Amino acid sequence: MEITTVSGPSFFIRTIYLSLVNPDDIVDGAEFLDEKEEELVDAGLCFAVEQKALDYLNRSEQYRMGLTAKLIAKGFAKSNINRALDYLESKKYLDDRRFAGVWLRNRAITHAEGRSKLSMELAARGINKAYITEALDEFFEEISEEEICMRAFKKCVKTKKDEDKITQYLLKNGFSIKLIQKVKEDYGFEK
Structure with a gap:
């Protein structure tokens, strides 16, 4: 009017x-x-x-x-x-839940990060915890967290980081110790 x-x-x-x-x-x-x-x-x-x-x-x-x-x-x-x-x-023009999904897909293009790091990044943007959980669940249905962790792991190996530094790097990027150990084993690193 x-x-x-x-x-x-x-x-x-x-x-x-x-x-x-x-x-x-x-x-x-x-x-x-x-x-x-x-x-x-x-x-x-x-x-x-x-x-x-x-x-x-x-x-x-x-x-x-x-x-x-x-x-x-x-x-x-x-x-x-x-x-x-x-x-x-x-009117659904602004939707934090939708933003979270878009942000995760865009972020995965250039960053190899695990669930906890991605969750913290979204929380820092003020996204509701329930929306974060929904978006992460949907995202990791499409893309395996293990594949993302392997991508980050191979990048570390390529840059000749030692095993301890690789583990620290992967932990810092939000991957669980259990997943890191599995990726190391699948790649052929000894326990």
Whole structure:
């Protein structure tokens, strides 16, 4: 809905951002004062945040915490950001669960990391633990963690790391000791 002020400038709002103003009362010539005027301006700011967030979402998948930081850096108020992002989540334009899946697939292209490291990376981005678990389970159904560990192991062997350094490297990259031992055995390293 377009709102035009007495002094001339106009802005857009989405009625979902209104609570005091009845959308049916917004007609040509209507005047809003005090709290209602403030609410209309606030709804306009929420809509502006929503549009900027959509710009980011059109470029690539985003996660709520990261998108919030980007919008704060653009000078938007946290309260407007939260309301706009709540709306975008309700419409499924913003989805941390979907982001987690996309992020894992992209990350696997250049990094060989295990479940615990990937989980920590997603948690650091503010992704809900249940979403992390779901995304990791789905990811490791498609790609074997053992294959990823073997890829990292072979990279270490290629760079002539000794066995202890290989183990430290693989542990640091989120692979379990049990998986590391299995990969070593499959490769032909002695226990």
